[in-house]
Amino acid sequence: MRTMLRAGAIALAASSVLLAGGVAAQAAPAAADVTFTVGNLIFEPQQWGHTGSLEVTITNHTDQDVDKAVTVLEPLAGTFDDATGTQGCLIAAPQDGRQAWDCYLGTIPAGESVTVNVVFYSPAAGKPVARRATTSGSIEIDGKTVAFPAVFRSTSGSVANPVAYTPDQTANLTVTTPGNVTLTRQDDGTFAGRIPVTLTGNGDAGHQLLGGQMAAPAGLTDWPYAVDGNCGPGDVDLPVPPGGTGVGCAFFERLAQGQTRTYDWLFTAPADSQPGPLGTATTSGLLNSPLIGAQTDGANKATFTVTIAG
Template sequence: MQNRRILECSVPGGSLDPGEQRSFEVDYEVLTTTRTYPMAASGGTVEVGVHGSGTGYDRAAYPARFRSTSGSLGNPVPYVQDSQAEASVTSAGAVTLIRQPDGSFTGRLPVTVRWSGDAAHDMLYVNATLPGGVRIWGTDPQDAPSSFTSFEVPGGRLMQDEERTFDVILRAPATTTPGELGSATFSLTTNWNAQPLVDADPTDNTTSFTVTATN
């Protein structure tokens, strides 16, 4: 199912002795806001077995319950996760690339990404359409991969209603003629299980800006 995640971990403490019983806890994270009422979700399963054997796995089902803002767990309502992404991106309307000691031009463009829902996602990434010669030179902060024409939104997955602002660093070669270089566009996409998600409102998934180079 789209909103399921399969994780693996080793039983802590190393190998078990014959007949040994061992208890431990597994932490979970749910990227949704708390509510004034408790919620419940079903369908969780856990399996245990000897890794690599392919046999002897035992399975148990379990539900999940989300505590309300008042601390209550009683009489929960079903938790319904968003099935579509709800992301948006905005940027400063212009960026100026300034000549550097090595002759190249670099500049910073402030970008803001907002995540309004709680759909399952691994990351948000941006594809860029840039004037000739202009390249993406990373983000600040930079804790996610980037290329000359794309980057992941830094900071990892976003909480519901989280807004994140960062700089995108742009670069042009030393052979660039100073002046207006043209317009550019950033297009935001949500990724889950290596697949792009449909956005509930794609009209706010792009932002455009102008690029200028100066000495």
């Protein structure tokens, strides 16, 4: 649902207002037309990050069944999660540093309404004060656009007097390892070993999923991989030792501010490997989003030695 690309653009409303008291905004109706209303988006604090749901109700006032799609522009980069009540979403062209999604509604019978719940996730940690995003999202159907603000409820339960909020624009991760992985002989005579790589989220930049890279030394069997990742060899932004291999992995989950996740990487070597150090490997953690800047301070990288047991 989140991997197909389509070029396109959306006309956005020039301004928006915070909707109070649960009163929904409505696209300007036309006689015998399709109209829609947009509720409020409140990000609720969770154990890790925030979640929010935006209700959109589309009504077919015509005497004909109609097929419609809705374009969702997320209020903050990397926060779109899902749109329940649709038949699937395709990624569209980004706007103003945020991603848009085209979601197909299917057929709306004459005189009936359908409701879609657009789900958002922010990795931001909870705060004792309410916050309001400095950018708004929008819903567009048939060229009509309604903008909606995004408010973060405080950890005390209030949405009153929200302060302006802008999330990080670059990744901010810390990566740690034990510093060495020792490959021991297995029942089939080959060598294998696992090393845990821990990622800690220090910032609140939005992202769709996590990424990991590994630059492994020569002498291994095939290439190392993260046990819980979707991995493959290829170019990496790490120094690959001579004769070694670069590996990239995708982890289909997010990392909230202050949260840690640990992934085991599996290394194997042939049965005739000689005991001793095989070389140095380098690993990194990434936030997979084209809308945020890459981390440059090196804290998201770690090196460790690969050793064959005697």
